[in-house]
Amino acid sequence: MGVSIRAATAAEREATVTLWEAAGLTRPWNDPRSDFDLALATPTSTILLAEAQNQPIGSVMVGFDGHRGWVYYLATSPDRRGQGIGRALMAAAEDWLKALGSPKIQLMVRGDNASARGFYNALGYELQDVVTIGKRF
Template sequence: MTTTSTLSIRRFDARDTDAVVALWQEAFPEYRDVTRPQRNPHLSIANKLATQPELFFVATLDERIVGTVMGGYDGHRGWLYSLAVDESLRRHGIGTRLVAHVEQVLTGLGCPKLNLQVLSAKTDIREFYEALGYRADAVISLGKRLGELAEPAAVAN
């Protein structure tokens, strides 16, 4: 970033789709894996636009999208998703500002706690969040894919 560059955070707009998909495919290699339909970035964007689109943000630097983050709030817990920063601009505070932005918006909605998940193999990402004050909860994260993405049920003996 140059000293004349201006970073701003705003709500996602549908015109941002191509730039966000490109950023996510760089930041999340699994989004390039066509054998994992649950990682389809276009589906993720469409789903977010159908559910709390006001909690989908992009960071722009001189009008170029350089970061993204999604938030969610169900009235009990908040969630942080899809934090991504252009690889060439990491360690310049963009991710920190995006997280702070979501924290501020969710706090304004009355959200008492913000959760996020990090793949266990991504220790560098975990260290980033720990530096921002996030700690591992004493829980086990369970998940189940639904609908078209569901895995076949195990047969009981």
């Protein structure tokens, strides 16, 4: 595959956000640059980058809240999908969380995103009987 995975640096913010935008992950109500900065500033979160030939081709934001691990912004460059990069990033995210002592991992997927749900199902993730409740500030 010729891909390596490592922690992102602050200097890679714009390239990472561009990747998230190309993958269709950003939404107008979330500021991806602030999300990136906060993940790198917090000791219990990080952004892992997959790269090939010094170019970012995938990413995942991962964090541990003290009770469970969370995954956000799993992205693979559209022209590199189907090559195992997402699987490798999820494995790296799981390893990172296990090293922090996280007993489980969770993520949120939009209900109508059948391809993402299929991807996670193929990795052994199961639909959980929970309801997400939130409030915007």
